[in-house]
Amino acid sequence: MLTNRSLQTLASAPLRLPAGSLALALPPLRAISTATVAAKAHDRTHQQSVAASAARRTPLFVSNSRVLGKGLFFHRPPLVTATSTLPSYAPWTLTWRLPYAAVAAAQTQPKQQEIHVDVGEVARLRDECRAVNPECGYKPPLAFDPTKCLECWACEKACPVGDKFLFNQSTCLLCGKCAQVCPTGAISSPPMPIRETLSKLKEEGKVTIAQVAPAIRSVLTEEQICYGLHDLGFDMVFDTNMAADICIMEEAAELVTRITAPSQESPLPMFTSCCPAWINMVEKHYPHLIPHLSTCKSPQAMLGALVKHHWASQKGVSADDIFMVSVMPCIAKKDEVQRVQLEHAVDAVITTKELMDQGSFDLEAAKNNTQKLHFDQPFAEHSGGAVIFGASGGVLEAAARTAYKMVTGNEPPHASLQPARQQGDVKELVLPVKEGVEIKVAIVNGMDHLSEVLPHMDKYHMIEVMNCEGGCVGGAGNPRALDLKEIQKRQQELYKRDEKATYFASHETPAVERLYKGELKDEHLRHHLFHTHYNHRFEKDQWHLPATKLIHVKPATTPVSPPAMEHCKTLIPIGFDEIHVKDRVRVTPEGYKPAQYVFKFTVPSGAAGGPSTYRTGDHFGLVPCNPPELVDRLLMWLGKDPMRAHEELVEVTSEDPLRAFPGMPMTLHRLLSQFVDLNGPVPYYLRRLVSPDTGFVPPEAVAHKNAAEAIMSLPKGKYSFSEIVSACDIIHPRFYSIASSDTRCPDEIELLVVDVPGGLCTGHICRQPLEYIQTTPIAGKLRKGVFNYPMDGNTPMVCVTVGSGFAPVRAFLQERKDRGLSGDFVLVHGCRHASKDFVCQEDIQDGGVSASFYAFSRDDPKKKVYIHDKIAENGAAVWELLQRPDCQFFYCGSSGKILNQMETALIKCSEGICDGGSIIRQMKGEHRYHLEAY
Numbered sequence: 020m021l022t023n024r025s026l027q028t029l030a031s032a033p034l035r036l037p038a039g040s041l042a043l044a045l046p047p048l049r050a051i052s053t054a055t056v057a058a059k060a061h062d063r064t065h066q067q068s069v070a071a072s073a074a075r076r077t078p079l080f081v082s083n084s085r086v087l088g089k090g091l092f093f094h095r096p097p098l099v100t101a102t103s104t105l106p107s108y109a110p111w112t113l114t115w116r117l118p119y120a121a122v123a124a125a126q127t128q129p130k131q132q133e134i135h136v137d138v139g140e141v142a143r144l145r146d147e148c149r150a151v152n153p154e155c156g157y158k159p160p161l162a163f164d165p166t167k168c169l170e171c172w173a174c175e176k177a178c179p180v181g182d183k184f185l186f187n188q189s190t191c192l193l194c195g196k197c198a199q200v201c202p203t204g205a206i207s208s209p210p211m212p213i214r215e216t217l218s219k220l221k222e223e224g225k226v227t228i229a230q231v232a233p234a235i236r237s238v239l240t241e242e243q244i245c246y247g248l249h250d251l252g253f254d255m256v257f258d259t260n261m262a263a264d265i266c267i268m269e270e271a272a273e274l275v276t277r278i279t280a281p282s283q284e285s286p287l288p289m290f291t292s293c294c295p296a297w298i299n300m301v302e303k304h305y306p307h308l309i310p311h312l313s314t315c316k317s318p319q320a321m322l323g324a325l326v327k328h329h330w331a332s333q334k335g336v337s338a339d340d341i342f343m344v345s346v347m348p349c350i351a352k353k354d355e356v357q358r359v360q361l362e363h364a365v366d367a368v369i370t371t372k373e374l375m376d377q378g379s380f381d382l383e384a385a386k387n388n389t390q391k392l393h394f395d396q397p398f399a400e401h402s403g404g405a406v407i408f409g410a411s412g413g414v415l416e417a418a419a420r421t422a423y424k425m426v427t428g429n430e431p432p433h434a435s436l437q438p439a440r441q442q443g444d445v446k447e448l449v450l451p452v453k454e455g456v457e458i459k460v461a462i463v464n465g466m467d468h469l470s471e472v473l474p475h476m477d478k479y480h481m482i483e484v485m486n487c488e489g490g491c492v493g494g495a496g497n498p499r500a501l502d503l504k505e506i507q508k509r510q511q512e513l514y515k516r517d518e519k520a521t522y523f524a525s526h527e528t529p530a531v532e533r534l535y536k537g538e539l540k541d542e543h544l545r546h547h548l549f550h551t552h553y554n555h556r557f558e559k560d561q562w563h564l565p566a567t568k569l570i571h572v573k574p575a576t577t578p579v580s581p582p583a584m585e586h587c588k589t590l591i592p593i594g595f596d597e598i599h600v601k602d603r604v605r606v607t608p609e610g611y612k613p614a615q616y617v618f619k620f621t622v623p624s625g626a627a628g629g630p631s632t633y634r635t636g637d638h639f640g641l642v643p644c645n646p647p648e649l650v651d652r653l654l655m656w657l658g659k660d661p662m663r664a665h666e667e668l669v670e671v672t673s674e675d676p677l678r679a680f681p682g683m684p685m686t687l688h689r690l691l692s693q694f695v696d697l698n699g700p701v702p703y704y705l706r707r708l709v710s711p712d713t714g715f716v717p718p719e720a721v722a723h724k725n726a727a728e729a730i731m732s733l734p735k736g737k738y739s740f741s742e743i744v745s746a747c748d749i750i751h752p753r754f755y756s757i758a759s760s761d762t763r764c765p766d767e768i769e770l771l772v773v774d775v776p777g778g779l780c781t782g783h784i785c786r787q788p789l790e791y792i793q794t795t796p797i798a799g800k801l802r803k804g805v806f807n808y809p810m811d812g813n814t815p816m817v818c819v820t821v822g823s824g825f826a827p828v829r830a831f832l833q834e835r836k837d838r839g840l841s842g843d844f845v846l847v848h849g850c851r852h853a854s855k856d857f858v859c860q861e862d863i864q865d866g867g868v869s870a871s872f873y874a875f876s877r878d879d880p881k882k883k884v885y886i887h888d889k890i891a892e893n894g895a896a897v898w899e900l901l902q903r904p905d906c907q908f909f910y911c912g913s914s915g916k917i918l919n920q921m922e923t924a925l926i927k928c929s930e931g932i933c934d935g936g937s938i939i940r941q942m943k944g945e946h947r948y949h950l951e952a953y
């Protein structure tokens with residue numbers, strides 16, 4: 020059993036790092052009631068090596084374990100991460116979450132000390148802590164499964180703050196955009212088993228209440244939602260729209276107060292506060308904007324407070340006996356409900372997607388239901404203003420309807436509200452109040468456009484910021500929209516409902532009016548129920564660069580011998596071997612763009628710890644170097660002689676577990692050519708260095724620029740070299756599906772590579788002269804793929820490929836031929852032109868596929884033909900195989916909407932043949948449906 024004494028023993032353990040332990044530099048721990056620990060490995064190979072290391076008890080390196088400033092983690096315990104020194108590029112991370120009591124102790128005794136925890140001990144503690152108090156831990160809204168990660172970096176590109184999948188508590192907005200774009204489900208939001216939870220709560224005598232966000236109605240109808248949620252077991256289903264009306268009443272009143280009497284505590288402009296990802300952005304990245312945030316809680320939190328602290332007492336029910344679940348289009352709301360300020364007003368959040376994916380919500384029955392079910396009173400009535408909350412611009416439009424009335428006594432001119440409904444990244448509304456006086460507001464449609472407004476924020480009275488493009492209808496908890504058109508369709512659905520609404524503005528809703536004139540007349544009660552406060556969650560003096568991201572570069576102090584010096588000059592990332600290009604053959608016609616090549620590489624030696632043999636279907640990772648001329652230019656800007664930089668040794672350590680460096684000195688030149696990404700787009704933190712207060716860099720200043728050019732635009736001497744390196748990305752590996760079979764080419768690796776304009780890796784391997792790349796080694800490693808060719812030759816297979824996604828299928832076909840395999844094999848392949856980029860046709864002929872269908876998207880100028888068209892045309896042949904219980908499905912190619920289109924086409928063309936949807940679900944559950952999308 021976990022006791023405070025046992026934890027205090029841990030806390031007072033010696034300061035030295037003995038072999039066979041994890042060392043966590045923690046403040047003294049006291050009165051711990053819970054701790055959680057999670058091991059993450061970057062890929063399967065690392066996971067295995069981590070497991071092996073744990074077994075061998077290899078000493079692990081400590082990083083990033085400070086408890087940051089007072090009040091920082093006021094509502095959840097800080098994360099403490101430790102990083103292994105194993106040879107891996109992005110090593111595993113151990114994450115501890117400290118309980119409040121430990122934080123309090125840390126704040127009173129800030130002196131740090133190390134404690135040592137045995138790997139086995141950590142796992143034991145974790146289990147014991149859960150047993151002691153399973154409730155008290157924070158439940159992260161996002162989880163990362165390294166075994167599914169392809170390192171395609173789509174998550175990083177989609178992330179508003181350039182984070183990776185670590186969900187670093189001091190920087191991550193918990194918005195779930197990364198989960199939304201992840202093609203393999205490696206990042207996901209763990210669903211709550213809702214039916215089971217509800218029946219357990221029922222047994223305990225709890226009243227179970229659901230509330231439903233406005234944006235859900237863009238995907239499901241009110242009747243479907245009410246039917247489905249009651250069917251699941253909820254006692255009551257309330258409408259969050261009603262609280263959206265209250266939110267507008269409060270927000271409009273707050274705006275009017277700020278306009279009439281602005282103060283340091285309540286300045287203008289006022290920012291909306293209903294998007295929790297935006298609140299996280301302010302608290303973690305722009306704390307100086309906290310006074311500008313409206314103090315209004317979000318509608319879900321308002322309804323929770325109203326129900327638990329007001330409605331419950333009226334009904335004679337204890338708040339503790341109510342279990343409230345919000346149905347939201349949003350992953351960040353799962354984080355929001357755990358804020359201490361909200362006092363557990365909402366107990367859990369489920370997303371629309373979870374409801375629809377889980378199978379627990381009977382969608383078909385809900386769709387076929389003919390009863391006219393509605394939300395339960397007294398939280399059912401609402402205005403059209405509340406309905407449009409779910410669309411970008413909706414909150415501001417609704418607030419304008421009421422604030423204008425409060426100021427002028429009239430309805431705002433409809434034409435002045437129109438811009439809120441237009442498409443655009445940043446929208447402006449001007450409301451003429453009286454001669455010469457107007458209210459100016461702005462709408463930020465997606466967090467990526469925040470920096471376009473912040474530099475000019477003083478010219479506005481109010482600014483709406485929504486993290487998701489299109490507003491909550493495009494939220495990461497809603498089913499992923501295929502494209503912008505679908506988002507617009509969802510917005511239109513809400514606007515139609517607004518038109519049909521009985522009441523135009525929030526102040527007109529009778530239920531709201533009754534509350535404000537009756538039970539909620541007392542302003543103090545309303546303030547208590549509906550308002551909140553925010554806290555800095557970042558070190559004040561360093562908020563432009565989080566402490567958890569720091570990389571320290573300092574001159575090496577220990578002299579090195581000449582042979583070791585050679586090693587420092589050629590140091591490659593941990594976990595990679597030196598490999599060589601053997602050959603390169605262009606397979607598309609000269610002059611055709613993009614060019615494609617078949618490469619031959621040497622197989623890694625395995626010296627760095629990775630495998631030295633591969634299986635058909637595996638991946639090959641390359642870590643390219645920056646172009647030499649770019650490195651030299653930057654060195655000169657730094658005042659360094661490029662030639663001497665080849666001799667100057669530096670030591671590099673990192674606080675960021677995802678940006679690990681070899682634990683030995685390297686030359687300055689090597690650091691800038693092999694590790695710091697100088698060629699890629701300007702990353703988030705580098706923008707923050709260029710423009711620390713706002714992160715705003717004029718678009719023309721970063722367009723077509725790379726990180727090196729952004730560095731060279733910084734004021735000289737303003738930032739240390741360590742800060743500059745910390746703000747940059749580290750060159751990450753580019754993975755390729757191996758295009759050869761290990762049966763045919765055991766001693767070399769073949770790749771099918773498309774030359775990507777502006778690409779770093781392809782710039783090196785595709786565009787440099789063959790002799791140059793043959794004589795310049797590159798860092799490479801093997802990795803297990805998502806799918807190995809089945810050893811049983813009779814396994815039926817359906818393969819769908821697009822462009823260079825044909826690479827692994829080329830390997831499968833080689834293996835079929837060489838091993839004389841004859842299982843049924845259907846291929847659907849898409850490229851642009853039959854005569855130009857339909858490469859490696861001889862492999863298809865040799866591999867003896869049973870049926871093949873080709874989509875050439877650009878051959879017919881009148882009609883583009885895609886793989887989903889070919890699937891739709893050939894449903895019988897495809898489903899003849901997919902129906903077989905041992906059939907394996909494999910897709911390889913680009914990610915994005917093509918994946919949805921393909922699956923939709925597969926399900927649609929199964930009509931009249933079988934229940935395709937159920938078969939695909941089953942195949943996914945049995946790991947027979949493989950996606951290699953990038």
Ligand SMILES: Cc1cc2nc3c(=O)[nH]c(=O)nc-3n(C[C@H](O)[C@H](O)[C@H](O)COP(=O)(O)OP(=O)(O)OC[C@H]3O[C@@H](n4cnc5c(N)ncnc54)[C@H](O)[C@@H]3O)c2cc1C
Pocket residue numbers: 169170171638643698699700701723724725726753754755756757771772773774775776777778779780781782823824826827951952953
């Ligand atoms: C599992 C897996 C398998 C894959 N298999 C294959 C395969 O078989 N064949 C294949 O060809 N590819 C494959 N890929 C894709 C491959 O890994 C690379 O992404 C691709 O080769 C591009 O790498 P790059 O370094 O040349 O481009 P990057 O440097 O990564 O550039 C990517 C994009 O960013 C843009 N960009 C770069 N710098 C800037 C800048 N400063 N400003 C603005 N934009 C910029 C580029 O123009 C380009 O569009 C696979 C990917 C994965 C994850």
Ligand code: SF4
Pocket residue numbers: 167168169170171172173174175184197200201202203204205206
């Ligand atoms: S598969 Fe791609 S998007 Fe998903 S976690 Fe891995 S790198 Fe991110």
Ligand code: SF4
Pocket residue numbers: 161174177178179180181182183184185186190191192193194195196197198
């Ligand atoms: S949740 Fe949002 S902020 Fe956090 S890593 Fe994912 S995309 Fe980035």
Ligand code: SF4
Pocket residue numbers: 194293294295296297348349350351352485486487490491492493494495496
């Ligand atoms: S815009 Fe809406 S869905 Fe997206 S993070 Fe904000 S509240 Fe959630």
